[in-house]
Amino acid sequence: MTEELVLHQLRRDGVCTLTLHRPHRKNAITIGLWTALREALDTIAHDPAVRAVVLTGAGGSFCSGADVTDSDPYAAPFAKLQAISDVAQRLHDLPIPTVAKVRGVAVGAGWNLALGCDLVVATPDATFSQVFARRGLSLDCGGSWLLPKLVGVQQAKRLALLAETIDAAAALELGLLTWVVTEAEIDDFVDSIADRLAAAPPIAVAQTKALLNEGADRTMHQALASESRAQAVNFATTDVPEAYSAFAQKREAAFTGAWNVRRPPT
Numbered sequence: 001m002t003e004e005l006v007l008h009q010l011r012r013d014g015v016c017t018l019t020l021h022r023p024h025r026k027n028a029i030t031i032g033l034w035t036a037l038r039e040a041l042d043t044i045a046h047d048p049a050v051r052a053v054v055l056t057g058a059g060g061s062f063c064s065g066a067d068v069t070d071s072d073p074y075a076a077p078f079a080k081l082q083a084i085s086d087v088a089q090r091l092h093d094l095p096i097p098t099v100a101k102v103r104g105v106a107v108g109a110g111w112n113l114a115l116g117c118d119l120v121v122a123t124p125d126a127t128f129s130q131v132f133a134r135r136g137l138s139l140d141c142g143g144s145w146l147l148p149k150l151v152g153v154q155q156a157k158r159l160a161l162l163a164e165t166i167d168a169a170a171a172l173e174l175g176l177l178t179w180v181v182t183e184a185e186i187d188d189f190v191d192s193i194a195d196r197l198a199a200a201p202p203i204a205v206a207q208t209k210a211l212l213n214e215g216a217d218r219t220m221h222q223a224l225a226s227e228s229r230a231q232a233v234n235f236a237t238t239d240v241p242e243a244y245s246a247f248a249q250k251r252e253a254a255f256t257g258a259w260n261v262r263r264p265p266t
Helices: 031-045 078-093 109-115 131-135 143-151 153-162 168-174 186-199 202-215 220-234 239-249
Strands: 005-010 015-020 052-057 098-102 105-107 119-122 127-129 165-167
Touching: 005 031, 015 031, 015 186, 031 078, 052 109, 052 186, 078 109, 098 109, 098 186, 105 109, 109 143, 119 168, 119 186, 127 168, 131 153, 143 153, 165 168, 202 220, 202 239
Parallel strands: 015 052, 052 098, 098 119, 105 127
Antiparallel strands: 005 015, 127 165
16 A cells, blocks of 8 residues: 555554545645555455544645646546546445544545545634636536535535635535534544444444435435335344343443344254
């Protein structure tokens, strides 16, 4: 894995942190770093030890977007755009809950990378911009799908067409942040959220995340059918009886995601 992406995995509690590490460029993402992110997400998706993911940036910034100095401006951009799209899709499809921890700037594809996470925590001094129009570009990294879902079409057009820079308070008011937390508190706060996600039942959490992602584009009939299938899977795990036992015994449940299916006699 490239040194520009730091993966810190705590197998003890199941929390994996991915840190964009190009502080001299405010963590602008090169093609190599997009590739490293894609590979890291592929690895994490198939690692049962990982129960929650934190995505953040080094040096006081989250991410200033794709590094526009990284390639020949006259070359076909398809390879770079595919690399960006691959990361956005994998982050969206990841069956593990994700938290973006945002300090400083989150701009362009960098902001959309944060929006692609399930929860977003920022400090009060964080700033955000769909800067694409100022660069002669249109939205990428899933922004054209994410923004209308989160804020509605009209506000999405405002952010994208005017390419305004907004602060954390405005982003929170629009529903583009989950929490705003002080600089002194954000590390402990995100650790606490990640620990809670890691302690949750992994099969149920994965299915709930998928149901919510899919629900935005489905009819009520389709959503109810998907919910029924998901619950049937949940009842085939040990997490459901464990939850009931823990409730009866007034203790915290210890979820594992293990299957509770008896093998037929041989």
